[in-house]
Amino acid sequence: MPLAKLGVVVLDCPDPLALATFYAAVVGGTPKADGDDWVSLEGHGGTPLAFQAAPGHVPPQWPEAARSQQFHLDLEVAQEELDAVEKEVLALGATALDAEDRERSFRVYADPAGHPFCLCAC
The missing domain is CATH 3.30.720.120 (Signal recognition particle alu RNA binding heterodimer, srp9/1)
Incomplete structure (x- = not known):
């Protein structure tokens, strides 16, 4: 229990x-x-x-051991909507940290306060 x-x-x-x-x-x-x-x-x-x-x-830095992210949020989106959702979160103030690999099932961003989060295709 x-x-x-x-x-x-x-x-x-x-x-x-x-x-x-x-x-x-x-x-x-x-x-x-x-x-x-x-x-x-x-x-x-x-x-x-x-x-x-x-x-x-002080926002975390991704990936950097001296200012570790400590945790992050995984946000699930439909595979076919990943590109469109990426454009929307960037327009809302997110920053791309590791989103270049278009073949991978996730992309890494920072929210406006610097916390890392991923958009994960489901």
């Missing part, structure tokens, strides 16, 4: 509302602020996400 269950994935960032708005555009849902330093993403139907203000936030 597990000792606990996953409640929410929380991403530290300089601007919680801005990052929640980015992810709402990518995975759906509505940002809901709880003060200035916490925003939850509600109604998207996936694992709960929240965004917490972190003064002095």
Whole structure:
């Protein structure tokens, strides 16, 4: 029997509302602020996400051991929609980190706060 269950994935960032708005555009849902330093993403139907203000936030670098990514999000999209979704996340403010290999089933990006995430074909 597990000792606990996953409640929410929380991403530290300089601007919680801005990052929640980015992810709402990518995975759906509505940002809901709880003060200035916490925003939850509600109604998207996936694992709960929240965004917490972190003064002095230093984004991870991918791939670099000295500033390890520590974790990343895998976002599943239909294989035939991968190129179109890539264009949309880039327009929303994502940065391509490793998306050149078009034969691979995943592509790596950073969100506007610098957290790595992958678009994975399913």
